Amino acid sequence: MAFLCLHPLSDLQEPSSPSWLGSRSQREHRRQGDAPRWKPSVILGFGCASFASPPCPRIADFQDVLKEPTIALEKLRELSFSGIPCEGGLRCLCWKILLNYLPLERASWTSILAKQRELYSQFLREMIIQPGIAKANMGVSREDVTFEDHPLNPNPDSRWNTYFRDNEVLLQIDKDVRRLCPDISFFQRATEYPCLLILDPQNEFETLRKRVEQTTLKSQTVARNRSGVTNMSSPHKLSASSSPNEYEVLPNGCEAHWEVVERILFIYAKLNPGIAYVQGMNEIVGPLYYTFATDPNSEWKEHAEADTFFCFTNLMAEIRDNFIKSLDDSQCGITYKMEKVYSTLKDKDVELYLKLQEQNIKPQFFAFRWLTLLLSQEFLLPDVIRIWDSLFADDSRFDFLLLVCCAMLILIREQLLEGDFTINMRLLQMSARSYRKPRSSKTRSSLAARGPGLEEKTLTLCPGFWDTQMPVGSQPEGKLQEWPAPDLLTLGCSHRGTLCHAPS
Amino acid sequence: MTYAYLFKYIIIGDTGVGKSCLLLQFTDKRFQPVHDLTIGVEFGARMVNIDGKQIKLQIWDTAGQESFRSITRSYYRGAAGALLVYDITRRETFNHLTSWLEDARQHSSSNMVIMLIGNKSDLESRRDVKREEGEAFAREHGLIFMETSAKTACNVEEAFINTAKEIYRKIQQGLFDVHNEANGIKIGPQQCISTSVGPSASQRNSRDVGSNSGCC
Numbered sequence: 007m008a009f010l011c012l013h014p015l016s017d018l019q020e021p022s023s024p025s026w027l028g029s030r031s032q033r034e035h036r037r038q039g040d041a042p043r044w045k046p047s048v049i050l051g052f053g054c055a056s057f058a059s060p061p062c063p064r065i066a067d068f069q070d071v072l073k074e075p076t077i078a079l080e081k082l083r084e085l086s087f088s089g090i091p092c093e094g095g096l097r098c099l100c101w102k103i104l105l106n107y108l109p110l111e112r113a114s115w116t117s118i119l120a121k122q123r124e125l126y127s128q129f130l131r132e133m134i135i136q137p138g139i140a141k142a143n144m145g146v147s148r149e150d151v152t153f154e155d156h157p158l159n160p161n162p163d164s165r166w167n168t169y170f171r172d173n174e175v176l177l178q179i180d181k182d183v184r185r186l187c188p189d190i191s192f193f194q195r196a197t198e199y200p201c202l203l204i205l206d207p208q209n210e211f212e213t214l215r216k217r218v219e220q221t222t223l224k225s226q227t228v229a230r231n232r233s234g235v236t237n238m239s240s241p242h243k244l245s246a247s248s249s250p251n252e253y254e255v256l257p258n259g260c261e262a263h264w265e266v267v268e269r270i271l272f273i274y275a276k277l278n279p280g281i282a283y284v285q286g287m288n289e290i291v292g293p294l295y296y297t298f299a300t301d302p303n304s305e306w307k308e309h310a311e312a313d314t315f316f317c318f319t320n321l322m323a324e325i326r327d328n329f330i331k332s333l334d335d336s337q338c339g340i341t342y343k344m345e346k347v348y349s350t351l352k353d354k355d356v357e358l359y360l361k362l363q364e365q366n367i368k369p370q371f372f373a374f375r376w377l378t379l380l381l382s383q384e385f386l387l388p389d390v391i392r393i394w395d396s397l398f399a400d401d402s403r404f405d406f407l408l409l410v411c412c413a414m415l416i417l418i419r420e421q422l423l424e425g426d427f428t429i430n431m432r433l434l435q436m437s438a439r440s441y442r443k444p445r446s447s448k449t450r451s452s453l454a455a456r457g458p459g460l461e462e463k464t465l466t467l468c469p470g471f472w473d474t475q476m477p478v479g480s481q482p483e484g485k486l487q488e489w490p491a492p493d494l495l496t497l498g499c500s501h502r503g504t505l506c507h508a509p510s
Numbered sequence: 511m512t513y514a515y516l517f518k519y520i521i522i523g524d525t526g527v528g529k530s531c532l533l534l535q536f537t538d539k540r541f542q543p544v545h546d547l548t549i550g551v552e553f554g555a556r557m558v559n560i561d562g563k564q565i566k567l568q569i570w571d572t573a574g575q576e577s578f579r580s581i582t583r584s585y586y587r588g589a590a591g592a593l594l595v596y597d598i599t600r601r602e603t604f605n606h607l608t609s610w611l612e613d614a615r616q617h618s619s620s621n622m623v624i625m626l627i628g629n630k631s632d633l634e635s636r637r638d639v640k641r642e643e644g645e646a647f648a649r650e651h652g653l654i655f656m657e658t659s660a661k662t663a664c665n666v667e668e669a670f671i672n673t674a675k676e677i678y679r680k681i682q683q684g685l686f687d688v689h690n691e692a693n694g695i696k697i698g699p700q701q702c703i704s705t706s707v708g709p710s711a712s713q714r715n716s717r718d719v720g721s722n723s724g725c726c
Binding site: 178182185188284285289370371372374375379383431432435 | 526542545547549550551552566584
């Protein structure tokens with residue numbers, strides 16, 4: 007998959023690298039051919055690089071809070087708000103606490119984790135393996151159709167009926183997860199810990215991937231019959247169309263990370279039939295799963311799937327209204343939040359607000375995606391993860407997101423005030439991810455020019471933030487557009503009225 | 511940057527048929543094999559030339575999942591053209607055309623020009639919907655039809671431009687009220703000056719447009 011290799015982040019999961027940041031910044035220095043100007047501990051701020059020694063005081067701060075028998079949530083939130091170090095799996099642990107997966111009492115963690123992970127295994131057995139077994143049997147043995155339940159059973163309670171209904175949701179999920187985070191190769195790669203329950207060679211359980219392939223085949227057959235065409239296409243051709251060749255096929259016994267995300271979303275849809283699956287949920291699971299599946303703590307990494315599922319479920323409990331279309335126009339729905347972005351902007355920068363109003367640029371045109379996906383499509387994955395540290399630490403739960411959105415507007419206010427409708431729409435809709443470019447040293451230099459203190463502070467606050475550049479030619483006018491250097495989160499914080507300083 | 515007219519388009523159709531890729535190919539002349547999932551709406555614009563007139567196309571690319579349709583609908587309003595896209599390698603995307611069409615017709619101006627597009631024509635070996643079937647559907651429902659490939663750029667320009675030509679033709683025939691922005695058509699800034707003088711000026715303007723086409 008050549009396109010994946012073009013991206014500088016495609017080695018995001020280099021097994022030997024302590025974190026993508028470490029290896030990437032080192033490479034950066036090599037490429038620029040000058041001496042490292044930023045010590046890793048400064049660039050990475052939170053001591054992400056394990057080679058930073060002595061340990062960053064921030065790590066010690068986190069460790070102090072986390073070693074208490076009962077964790078002081080307020081203190082943890084305050085620390086996390088300015089970014090969580092990934093060293094030693096601190097981020098994974100903090101996210102689990104901030105998302106209410108782990109209780110504040112340390113002593114209960116082991117038993118809770120064991121219980122929840124077992125519960126998840128049970129979900130897998132009930133919702134993925136069970137229907138598959140029956141199906142596999144059906145294929146080889148005739149007598150199955152004489153069982154009480156069979157694929158043609160018209161009873162709405164029939165397990166088969168449910169199976170076919172679920173397949174529609176599954177097909178939708180499948181299309182979306184296959185193209186999750188296309189700018190990095192992580193989700194296409196094989197997992198380190200394949201789900202033994204399902205990939206057990208002894209049992210040949212049906213994986214979701216196989217189920218999708220067979221479902222596509224089936225629905226095509228039905229469609230042909232309905233239109234009166236009796237000629238069936240050759241099975242070879244059908245299977246070719248159901249497993250598009252643009253996706254890499256992994257050998258038996260392996261599964262790609264996207265398949266894990268698919269299972270998580272499928273089980274969530276099964277357990278939450280009222281909302282089931284809505285496009286965009288995949289973009290919420292993505293960063294969570296990536297974080298947990300790259301946990302330096304291998305004991306926890308092994309359970310990334312179950313842990314992601316529960317953290318995702320808890321996170322969705324807080325943001326699910328964004329995904330429910332019947333709530334769109336209610337007080338808790340997305341429309342209200344989008345308008346809140348504009349009313350906040352009116353407060354903070356009335357000139358810009360009036361300009362956008364005058365051009366009839368509605369928040370729906372851009373803030374819908376920003377808010378629904380918690381900015382996960384707007385920035386490169388590492389930056390998204392850093393922003394989420396702050397969002398998860400926000401005690402008023404995602405009010406901070408509105409401020410970040412506002413800050414994103416204010417940071418490009420000069421361009422917006424100059425631009426016409428078309429230019430401004432392109433500006434607002436451009437995501438860093440879809441227009442990625444190698445990191446530019448120019449951006450950093452201009453940052454350094456503002457003084458070493460600022461550089462250190464901003465980099466500490468949000469490492470990698472300056473990578474979110476726009477490409478030449480992405481606009482009709484061909485003008486290079488960059489998100490300006492000032493710190494988005496700092497700006498967001500200043501609006502919040504909270505002192506958000508870089509730790510020394 | 512001046513233009514005679516601005517036409518507003520929407521692109522609709524099932525998830526993964528290549529709506530965003532068509533837009534990207536048309537506006538940026540590049541192909542992204544795996545495009546980010548479209549959430550909400552994406553926007554693109556490009557200038558084209560029809561009969562010597564500069565026409566600005568303002569294109570709204572929508573999300574494919576049904577659940578987003580309530581949001582998608584607000585973009586339907588005031589579109590002069592729609593590209594209704596299916597994937598020639600996936601029959602179900604063709605089967606859903608009727609429901610997309612109903613939706614589009616219900617929420618837009620009756621004059622909206624609809625171009626039916628069978629995308630991914632480069633994947634001939636995996637073809638699941640015959641070209642003739644697309645043509646028949648288009649004939650039956652009064653749509654223009656083309657097969658395109660966002661990957662090879664085959665027919666992409668043509669799809670957008672032919673839609674514009676048809677809208678332009680309808681303007682000349684007087685089928686569109688170009689002064690009502692709800693129809694998805696806006697007269698360019700320069701033209702505005704002459705037309706804003708009064709009704710007689712605007713009539714003269716539309717006659718000019720008409721005579722232009724007569725020459726061609």
